[in-house]
């Protein structure tokens with residue numbers, strides 16, 4: 001790579017030696033103390049200039065795209081929470097899980113309550129599952145126009161709600 | 171977990187090596203551009219192309235925590251794709267192998283997912299340099315113990331798939 005660059009550089013110098021003469025002018029060089037440039041990150045600069053955080057959440061109208069995006073993250077975090085709690089319970093609780101399932105059954109919570117519990121478990125998983133397909137399709141470069149993003153967004157939402165209701169009532 | 175550690179640090183090391191090369195190249199190309207004028211469109215565009223490419227790589231390595239996320243990204247997507255099959259299969263078939271696969275793939279997947287959240291929200295510029303490191307360390311502890319707990323459940327009890335199936339039959 002260095003060799004390549006040097007070769008092109010030499011070529012350039014040779015080509016340009018005539019035109020370079022046009023720019024020749026007297027220059028006085030004066031040594032001065034080296035001042036290192038201020039190292040500032042993107043966030044740092046924005047904070048110093050008082051710029052708002054991007055995206056500017058307080059002035060943006062809530063749009064389907066942004067809402068579905070943050071919901072994917074939220075459901076992912078909720079599911080991770082379920083996994084962590086399940087794992088902790090498996091280690092801490094003394095009886096086998098059949099015992100606790102039996103306890104809940106004997107509590108006779110009523111169909112609405114059981115539907116609610118199942119929905120709380122199923123909805124985040126199904127949302128994350130169906131929307132995950134959308135994410136993976138985007139990652140292959142498909143369905144990326146605004147029109148398609150909205151179309152797949154509404155479709156995903158309908159499929160998620162329908163499948164969550166069916167599975168919770170099962 | 172060890173796999174993810176190795177991958178992360180692997181890319182980091184390679185990134186550092188690449189960074190030195192890149193800055194060197196940027197300086198070289200910048201020197202050349204000083205000699206350019208309008209008459210030389212061909213070489214101009216060529217050198218510019220090289221220049222922007224090198225600068226992009228150099229900036230990326232400076233901005234990101236791990237310099238080259240490319241390989242890890244592919245692995246993340248492969249795990250997500252695998253989950254697409256593993257998650258329904260685990261609850262449909264109640265198979266011990268699927269139960270363990272579910273535990274492993276889920277924990278790897280949410281570890282990377284939560285890592286992204288930690289990097290996004292617990293930023294050094296807001297909370298100082300120490301807290302992000304503690305948060306990441308804590309995440310490793312959480313992910314490792316969760317994987318341990320899920321595998322323990324699979325091997326001492328009825329398995330994740332069957333457990334949720336039994337719970338779903340609660341109203342019968």
Ligand code: HEM
Nearest residue numbers: 073076077079080129132135250253254257280283284286
């Ligand atoms: C059922 C199959 C699943 C699929 C297809 C899937 C797919 C995905 C994809 C593609 C992403 C990346 C989103 C992005 O590019 O920003 C993601 C993020 C995430 N997933 Fe999953 N996932 C699945 C199951 C799970 C499960 C079971 C959990 C938790 C136990 C989980 C937790 C997370 C978390 C925490 C994130 C990070 C969210 C973010 O960074 O915005 N996922 N998932």
